Amino acid sequence: MNQQAPHSQIPDMPSLLGWGGLIPFGLAALGTHSGVDALVLYGFIGGTTYGAIILSFLGAVHWGLAMQDDRSPYWYVWSITPALMGFASLLIFDANLRLLALMPLFALTWSVDRQAANRGLIPAWYMRLRTILTIGAVTSLAAMLLA
Helix, strand or coil: CCCCCCCCCCCHHHHHHHHHCCHHHHHHHHHHCCCCHHHHHHHHHHHHHHHHHHHHHHHHHHHHHHHHHCCCHHHHHHHHHHHHHHHHHHCCCCHHHHHHHHHHHHHHHHHHHHHHHHCCCCCHHHHHHHHHHHHHHHHHHHHHHCC
């Protein structure tokens, strides 16, 4: 594997870990469609909890970048916002409403990352990977919603 990727190429390790990060979303979606009551429940709870955790991770990227580059303090504020919104979504007990809350949060975090990429604040490869992974996460959440 090429560990020294050019600026525009997605490095191997983030690609591998990112794609691996879609596995819990896919398993949750499969569980919700299994017809087995326990798996359906675990699919909804696990998938939505994992979604909230991933939102926290996506915000934390900006905390790290803000520390590294001494950016505006507003990036620190943004960096905790996805975690807080993801946590708030977990307080919604209706599974369908929880899913409906999470999906636009993924779109919002992608939108902020897109703005950061347009300003040159994050690498182009990261944005390409984020786009693919966000589509995968939202597709899985939507599949759960259809269960």
